[in-house]
Amino acid sequence: MILEFIKMNPSGNITVIVLTPVSSDLYGEVARQVMDTDMLGAEQVGFAQRPLGPGAVARLEMMGGEFCGNGCRSFGAWLMCAPYLGRRLESGFLEVVIEASGYDGQVLVRGRKERGEFWVSSPMPLPSRIQFIPLGRNEIGLVEFPGITHAVVVNEEPTFEVFWQVAEVCNCQDVPAFGVMFLSEEKLQVVPVVRVQETQSLVWEGSCASGSVAVGSILATRGNGKVKNLELKQPKGTLWVDIDLTEEDGLAQVSGPVSLVAHGKVWVEC
Incomplete structure (x- = not known):
């Protein structure tokens, strides 16, 4: 066709x-x-x-x-x-x-x-659930959205091996869509990799909007519940994120x- x-x-x-x-x-x-x-x-x-x-x-x-x-x-x-x-x-x-x-x-x-x-x-949709899961000496910030789940890992080497390790630890091997956001917290740099079950695809993405909201949500949860104009540098571009988890209806937005x-x-x- x-x-x-x-x-x-x-x-x-x-x-x-x-x-x-x-x-x-x-x-x-x-x-x-x-x-x-x-x-x-x-x-x-x-x-x-x-x-x-x-x-x-x-x-x-x-x-x-x-x-x-x-x-x-x-x-x-x-x-x-x-x-x-x-x-x-x-x-x-x-x-x-x-x-x-x-x-x-x-x-x-x-x-x-x-x-x-x-x-x-x-x-952007607000997370339906945020939880923290141990990963060796580190921890995973697992952020669930409608239709996709993201794991935020800090200062880990971006590899397929780590992706599958995180997917197994989070029991997310078979969810419809699953991403791992490799975050360098000091530089605010993110390397996203996303798997979509329907297409059996596993892609290192140039940038990821929902993954950026996941990162922003983790940082907001560890802070005062908000991030404003958070600049996240990614392999092929930059996204700016606004998050407010303090209100019942909340706010999440990406720009770029x-x-x-x-x-x-x-x-x-x-």
Whole structure:
């Protein structure tokens, strides 16, 4: 089948969004092919769909059913290119309302265009649970979100061996999506690796939005319950995180640059 797609670069986390409607039972196979380096070389794949309810202009379904902040930022930036889909604020920012897998309600994505790329912010789900698990002399900060779980490990060497060790200790080998965020606490640098069960993929990502919220949540939990404009440097980009765990409804948001890499059509065998 021939599929229309966009290839986006949200802070280095190369994301392909398939614009042609695709049946959900094909998400895994389409994503596997699109992620192949001989094809589009994406780190993750989302699928544009019609919204389920009123008020949103479109819906983003990720390949594993998880919520993806970089996916929402990418989709939002693309939709902002169509002036009739967004709302322009007096500040010059554009707003667009979408739905997303792994998120109850609507996602208000906000951005502005700067020197050929967008600066885009997206709200994020708050953790449903945070716990700490011993790992030798260290400890794992395990942060659960709808559809994805992240383990934050501090000052450990980023390797596949450590990833699987952490997955086993956390009993997360078979969850729908699981990431390990290797955090250098002194430098505030993060190396993310994420496994998605549906596609059997294990990817060292250029950046990870939900993983960044996990890191911010751990730091907030160890502090006063908040982080503001936390700058997390990652292998191919930087994300800025705001967290407030002190209120019942709370706050989580990620921000950073998004650029369009390609827009075209691709042949997929399904």
